[in-house]
Amino acid sequence: MKGQIVAGALAPHPPHLVYGENPPQNEPKSECGWEVLRWGYESLRENLNKVDHDVLIVHSPHWRTQTSTHFSGVERLKSLSVDPVFPNLFRYNYDMQVDVSLAEAMYEESKALGLPVEMMRNKNFRVDYGSIVSLHMVNPAWNKPVVVVSSQGGAQYYNIHVMQDIMTTLGKATKKAIEASGKKAVLLASHSLSHRHFVEEPEIPEDMSKEYIYNHGQYIWDMKMIELMKKGKMREFMDVLPDFTEMTEAETHGGGLIWMMSAMGYPEYPAKVHAYGTVIGTGNAVVEWQPQV
Amino acid sequence: MSEENQNNIIGGYYLPGLPQILLAPDKHAAWKKVNLAFQKVRDEIQNSGADLLLIYSTYWASVIGHQIQARPEPEWTHVDDQFHSLGEISYKFKMDAQFANSFEDECIDKGLTARTIDYHGFPIDTGSVVALKLINPDNKIPAVIVSSNVYSDRSETIILGKSARSAIEKTGKKAIVLCISSLSNRLLENTEENAEKIYSKKDEEWNQKVLEFFKEGRLEDLSQLSRQFHKEARVKKVNSYKPMWFMSSVMGETNDYDGEIYEYQTILGTGAAVVGFTPAPNKANQLEFDEESPDVYEGEKDVLGDIEFPERKNLSTKTDNSTGARS
Numbered sequence: 001m002k003g004q005i006v007a008g009a010l011a012p013h014p015p016h017l018v019y020g021e022n023p024p025q026n027e028p029k030s031e032c033g034w035e036v037l038r039w040g041y042e043s044l045r046e047n048l049n050k051v052d053h054d055v056l057i058v059h060s061p062h063w064r065t066q067t068s069t070h071f072s073g074v075e076r077l078k079s080l081s082v083d084p085v086f087p088n089l090f091r092y093n094y095d096m097q098v099d100v101s102l103a104e105a106m107y108e109e110s111k112a113l114g115l116p117v118e119m120m121r122n123k124n125f126r127v128d129y130g131s132i133v134s135l136h137m138v139n140p141a142w143n144k145p146v147v148v149v150s151s152q153g154g155a156q157y158y159n160i161h162v163m164q165d166i167m168t169t170l171g172k173a174t175k176k177a178i179e180a181s182g183k184k185a186v187l188l189a190s191h192s193l194s195h196r197h198f199v200e201e202p203e204i205p206e207d208m209s210k211e212y213i214y215n216h217g218q219y220i221w222d223m224k225m226i227e228l229m230k231k232g233k234m235r236e237f238m239d240v241l242p243d244f245t246e247m248t249e250a251e252t253h254g255g256g257l258i259w260m261m262s263a264m265g266y267p268e269y270p271a272k273v274h275a276y277g278t279v280i281g282t283g284n285a286v287v288e289w290q291p292q293v
Numbered sequence: 294m295s296e297e298n299q300n301n302i303i304g305g306y307y308l309p310g311l312p313q314i315l316l317a318p319d320k321h322a323a324w325k326k327v328n329l330a331f332q333k334v335r336d337e338i339q340n341s342g343a344d345l346l347l348i349y350s351t352y353w354a355s356v357i358g359h360q361i362q363a364r365p366e367p368e369w370t371h372v373d374d375q376f377h378s379l380g381e382i383s384y385k386f387k388m389d390a391q392f393a394n395s396f397e398d399e400c401i402d403k404g405l406t407a408r409t410i411d412y413h414g415f416p417i418d419t420g421s422v423v424a425l426k427l428i429n430p431d432n433k434i435p436a437v438i439v440s441s442n443v444y445s446d447r448s449e450t451i452i453l454g455k456s457a458r459s460a461i462e463k464t465g466k467k468a469i470v471l472c473i474s475s476l477s478n479r480l481l482e483n484t485e486e487n488a489e490k491i492y493s494k495k496d497e498e499w500n501q502k503v504l505e506f507f508k509e510g511r512l513e514d515l516s517q518l519s520r521q522f523h524k525e526a527r528v529k530k531v532n533s534y535k536p537m538w539f540m541s542s543v544m545g546e547t548n549d550y551d552g553e554i555y556e557y558q559t560i561l562g563t564g565a566a567v568v569g570f571t572p573a574p575n576k577a578n579q580l581e582f583d584e585e586s587p588d589v590y591e592g593e594k595d596v597l598g599d600i601e602f603p604e605r606k607n608l609s610t611k612t613d614n615s616t617g618a619r620s
Contacts, residue, residue, distance in 0.1 A: 065375045066528075067482045080414040085356045087412045116482050122377040124370050126416065150374075156528050157479065197356045199444055200406050280356075 003178045006051050008187040008260045009044055010229075010287040012251075013060065013133035014279035015083045015090030017041065020206060023140060027091040033206030040275020040286035041137040047272070047288055048138065048186060055099045056139060056146045057106075057174065058188040061254025062130035063150040066157065068116035069170060071103040072148040074123050083129045089205060094132050099145040102181050106147065109173035109180075115166065116152075134190035149174075155253040160242040167255035171262025178263075187263060189256030193225060194218035194248035194283035201280065214281035221248045222276065222283035229271040229287055234261050248283070264289060301461050303343050304572065305470035305544055306334055307507065307536070308428075309565035310352050310420025313488075315427055316379040323489040323558035323565075330556030330567035331427040337569065338428050338469055345389055345466040346429060346436040347457055349539045350473040352420030354531065355440035358406025359453055362438040363393035364415065373419045376483070382422050389435035395464050396437060399456035404590035405449065407456075420473035434469075443531045447519070448587045450535045454542025455588065461543075470543050472536040476500040476564030477526035483561060492562035499526035500564035504557055507568045510550030510576065516541035526564075544570070546586060548577035 018026050020033035063070070075098055083090035103119070110117045131148045149170075154163035178185045196218060202210040213219045221244050228237040238261065245252045252258070261267070267289050274286040309327065313320070318328035338346070353360070368385040393409050400407035421438050429436065439457070442449070461468045477496035481487035491497045499522060506515045515537045523534035544550070555567040 063374060066480045070375075070377075082412055082414045082416060084353070084416050084418075087410055087415050091412060091414065118378070118483070120377050122372050122381070124381045125372045125377050128374070153528065153530070156530050197444075199356060199358055199442065201357050 001182050003181045003183045003185065005175065005178055005187055005264055006053050006184045006290070006292065007048060008189070008264050008289045009138065010257060010285055011058070011134040011138055011188040011190050012037070012192045012284035012286065013062070013130040013190045014192070014282070014284060015086050015129055015133055016205065016279050018092060018133050018136055019089040023136065025093045028089055030206045033208060034211070034277060034279060037275050037277040037279070037284055037286060043274040044286055044288055045138060047290065051186070051290065051292070052184055053144065053186045054183040055102055055185050056135060056144050056188060057149065057185055058131045058134050058146060058190050059149040059151065059256040059259050060128050060130035060134070060190040061151040061251055061256065062128035063148065064153065065118070065150040066153040068118055069110060069152050070118045070120050070150040071107050072098045072127070072146070073100055073103055073119035073121045074098060074125065075100055077125065077127050079126050081126060081129050081132050090129055090133070092129070092132055092136070094127060096127070096135065096142060097145045099147050102177065102183060103147045105177035105181055106149070106174055109177045110170055113169050113173050115169055115173065130190045134188050138188060151254040151256065154255070155245070160245050160253060163253065163255050164238065164241070164258050167258035168262040171259045174259065175263045187260045189260040191251035191254050191256050192279070192282045192284045193222045193250055193252070195251040196249050196281060198281040211278055212281070213278045213283060218248045218283055222285070226273055226276060226285055230273055232268045232270045234266040234268070237261070238266065264291070267291070301465070301467060302544055302572070303341050303467055303469050305472070305540055305570040307472050307474070307540070307566060307568040308334070308424050309475050309560070309563070309567070310350065310423050310473040311475070311560055311563070311565065312373045312376050312379050312382070312419055312423055313560060314565070315382065315423045321488045323560060326556050327558050327560070327565050327567060328427070333555050334567060334569065335428040335430070339433060341469060343434055343467050343469045345392055345461070345468040346434050346471055347461070347468050347543070348421050348424065348436055348438040348471045348473060349441065349536060350418050350420045350438060351441050351536055352418035352473060353438065353440040355442050356444070358408065359400055359442055360440040361393045361396050361407060361409045362388055362415070362417065363390045363409035364388055364411045364413070365390050367415065367417055369414060369417070371417065371419065371422050382426060384417075384422055384426060386417070386425055387432040387435045389437050392460060392464055392466060393437050396439070396457055396460040399459040400453065403452050403456050403588065405452060405456065424471060424473050441531070441535055445535065446533055447538055449590055450538040451542045452587060452590045454539045457543045458545070470540060472540045474536040476503055476566050479528055479562050481562030487561055489559060490562060491559040491564065496526045496564065497559070500557070500566070504554055504566060507552045507566065508554055510552035510570055510573060511548045512537070512541040512544055512550055512570065513546050513548050516546070549573055549575060551576070
């Protein structure tokens, strides 16, 4: 039976969200925080639980491999992840099963389309916190195998247009690999929208009276992009994306959403926006695309 | 610079941080040469009488101000995100937590946001790990590592260097300053045939220009060339090339140094230079100090905003409906 992409989600990865949840895996504990986004993830989880799926595939800008795309190729990855930027909020003990055969298939299909790619085979490799946060927020039970895909540096080495080309190709390869595998996959683009941070943290990190967007321009851009998602205008979204990325220092530069939209064929149906909220000044949206719905 | 101040800083080194230098030196002649140069640096440092290694690593990016490693004995098995196929680096380092706290205090006194980091499993960056394993293998000299803030620009980085300098003076440490960074930093794809290549001729020309300055010990002149170098030969992963701002600042904002190029090779497209600086008082008679030297950080000043839109401050909230312009 032909495999398929049963859903895709924009799944932002501020470690603050896991910190706010207080799962047993995370050492630091919070009083509260970023509830709107966390409730958005709850809503996303409810929807994904209704869809039969075998594997989660996450693309993260925090596994940065400058000149090529890498795929997780070790069956079990288990360690302590400490966020290099917010170590006070995120020290998380993770334990994930990797769908190595699907990762290898993605590697082969990408290679066949001319992309520079590598398999990651080191058992001591530490998974990036971006992937972990998105995977935890989507599936805190960790009961599905995953594939972790790195982000290469095309946007910085060349420009966002080159990155779009590379990620579009990666999306096509991903789709082909999933179809050939016979599996039902959920794709996760792990990143924020606008991405200018405040460089100071409140004394109580979860003090929501200190949480707001970095500037009005970022907010306007975020709303413009969300509007396009809601209207199912993802090809127009891709046309606007380079300007959006430049104007808001958006984390879309990592390529996750471009990859996911390419794999999903640029949906023309409305996306389900579960939540929008800021985290230390950045704009974050939890958004879902489900072809069946 | 007073003699007393200069004596506190024994010297400085500019070092590359790619893991090939530590994990696979025998695979390529260029990698081996850089590894051997690190061994020379190691011998010098171990015999220098230094009691502190102060590391500024461009491989450690921070967002919340400036982070300073203060865990007394951080321990981990490190695998590089990108070059994971080279294997693991097991480490247990010795940090000078007391100095880290003094450094933090000085940063805060000078208006910077700073904090110390003391967590098991914190991911010490590849560049710092490679350097410490090669130049301080027995942890004879305690170290301190400070991050490179992704948003900070010249004034903030200069003041970070001054904060380190103040902490060195106040604690009486005899310090060696280490900056971990490539010169040109465009990587080529990780293949055997790219192992010893430079990314482009332009990158090589700029590396050679910087090496000329290094050789003459012109730290402050290089500091002031940083923006140009960033524009010409660096991938724009952060907003500027900062290591020379930090290094010159902490070492006294002067060209009064002797420079020695221990090695320069190209590794997977990047420029890998091993360079040392020793104080040479009164060497530079004509200092080229063009830019201001701030002492306290007062935030970004939106200078360009005022120049481009001088009328901005006087804008009213009334909008002309026909043109959309504000009157």
